[in-house]
Amino acid sequence: MEYNAKDMSLEELVRRAKRKDDASFTILIHKIENEMYSLAKMRLYENEDIYEAMQNSIILIYKNIKKLKDEKLFRTWAMRILINESLKIIKKKKIDLEKYTTFDEKTSVSDYRIDEIESRKNLECLLKCLNESEKVVITLYYGKKYTTKDIAEILAESEGTIKSRMSRARLKLKKYIEEEHLYE
Amino acid sequence: MNNNELDEFLKKSFKDDSCDSPFTDEIDNLMNGLYKKRKRRNKFLLAIPILLVSTTAFAVAYNTFNLSSVNIDSSSAIELAVQNGYIQHVDMEMQTFEGVGIKVERFLMDDINLDITFKYKVDNNTVNIDDIKDLSIQDIIIYDENNNIIHNSKNYSYENNLSKATGHTKVKKISNETFENTFFAQANNFPNSQKLYIEFETVNLNCKKATKKINGKWKFELDVPENMVNREEVSYKCTSGNNEGNIIVNEVKLTNTGLIVQIGPNSEELLNNIDIEVIANNKKYKANNNLYSDIENINSNKFKRTYSFNLTIYDEPNEIIIKIKNDKENKKIVFTRN
Known part of the structure; x- marks a missing residue:
């Protein structure tokens, strides 16, 4: 089968993938791969965990794509699957930044430089005052620059619910930032 | 703090982590496996997609890989430098001994990072490639055209090595036979070397059950590009806070891969008990604790100490605030761009 993938919209690729066109499914996944990686990386730290979340998500997408009714919602649907898979890994592995090693003077096999860990520790400290659903919304809004409408689609909730959750989260963060003198 | 300030603070707190997924090949193989499973079930022929990239045979579906960052290094400061073109790719032949070929793929060097x-x-006859967990170079020696010892693991002494801390990233499998990892070194002030010479005679293949040592005489010569010899740096001048107390900041220098802050001269005891952090662009930075920020003796009763932070010229801070604290002092020193 030959086609020019560049001319094909995401919706057309989804339609073809639903009809078991494997080539279209491959291109579809590659089109969202960087976004998936970037989103998983916001909460997971080891490459193995990030890949596991992506792998599990792609398998679920492949198995369930024919159930997706509206092709326009593919992207947000895929990201929702990824967020759920990432949360499962966080809970399963009780991911804790403290376990990452630091350098010694001569050798290290740490996957992450200490500054990457410190930067994520700072962010995790900031997000600590929020519950899990508030963390997801704040991460998607400020970290991934999604709109509240996008976030509502990803999480399959109403935009009103997302906005009120954002508002609560912002109040908590403001209080934490002021108490900790993080803002100069 | 008003709502706009809160928004700005939160936007800056989330780094822009957008980068390319390093798993394209693995994902291709995953999807190939899914298609094959379905085809075996449905007994249809597989149509090979035109745009599939991977051609190697990896494990399918639920196997995981020994993965590490595809970037030269997973430090955010180094990554930012690389994204801004501060990297030199190298074109050279493999040097092969006992079935293990090695070459330099790319490198970067500035005052504080190499x-x-x-x-x-790796030839599969040398060792079962699937058994390899890690690869490491033993006793590496790096020097420049002026015989400055950048790093010497073989006869390591703190005084004779410019690098104060080193390490290597975990190895990443690139294809069935090839791997990559990164050796990194940090210093207070690497020289403006024009050539780097790298030599080593042993490579360890860390396998599941044992480590196999591979012997050879690997020697590489690297030409350091002009932008890394004549390095860009941005200096800052103090605008407040430096004149009070005993702890003085002598120098603040921002480079392609980090920020250097030098304090002193003071008593050795005073320099031993300091807590230091930097604030720039509404973000806090702690000193790299993997860099040995040694106390240097200037003369009999004066000392100085250098710290590095992962803030770079690409972060473009207009202002750098340095907070220094010990038992007796708690000061905030402000530096602005010259």
């Missing part, structure tokens, strides 16, 4: 990425090709 990162060298090696590519390895």
Whole structure:
């Protein structure tokens, strides 16, 4: 089968993938791969965990794509699957930044430089005052620059619910930032 | 703090982590496996997609890989430098001994960081490639055209090495036979070397059950590009807070891969008990604790100490605030761009 993938919209690729066109499914996944990686990386730290979340998500997408009714919602649907898979890994592995090693003077096999860990520790400290659903919304809004409408689609909730959750989260963060003198 | 300030603070707190997924090949193989499973079930022929990239045979579906960052190094400061073109790719032949070929893929060097990425090709007759967990170079020696010892693991002494801390990233499998990892070193002030010479005679293949030592005489010569010899740096001048107390900041220098802050001269005891952090662009930075920020003796009763932070010229801070604290002092020193 030959086609020019560049001319094909995401919706057309989804339609073809639903009809078991494997080539279209491959291109579809590659089109969202960087976004998936970037989103998983916001909460997971080891490459193995990030890949596991992506792998599990792609398998679920492949198995369930024919159930997706509206092709326009593919992207947000895929990201929702990824967020759920990432949360499962966080809970399963009780991911804790403290376990990452630091350098010694001569050798290290740490996957992450200490500054990457410190930067994520700072962010995790900031997000600590929020519950899990508030963390997801704040991460998607400020970290991934999604709109509240996008976030509502990803999480399959109403935009009103997302906005009120954002508002609560912002109040908590403001209080934490002021108490900790993080803002100069 | 008003709502706009809160928004700005939160936007800056989330780094822009957008980068390319390093798993394209693995995902291709995953999807191939899914298609094959379905085809075996449905007994249809597989149509090979035109745009599939991977051609190697990896494990399918639920197997995981020994993965590490595809970037030269997973430090955010180094990554930012690389994204801004501060990297030198190298074109050279593999040097092969006892079935293990090695070459330098790319490197970067500035005052405080040296990162060298090696590519390895392992013959399956040497060792079962699937058993390899890690690859490491033993007793590496790096020097420049002026015989400055950048790093010498073989006869390591703190005084004779410019690098104060080193390490290597976990190896990443690139294809069936090839791997990559990065050797990194940090210093207070690497020289403006024009050539780097790298030598070593042993490579360890860390396998599941044992480590196999491979012997050879690997020697590489690297030409350091002009932008890394004549390095860009941005200096800052103090606008407040430096004149009070005993702890003085002598120098603040921002480079392609980090920020250097030098304090002193003071008593050795005073320099021993300091807590230091930097604030720039509404973000806090702690000193790299993997860099040995040694106390240097200037003369009999004066000392100085250098710290590095992962803030770079690409972060473009207009202002750098340095907070220094010990038992007796708690000061905030402000620096602005010259």
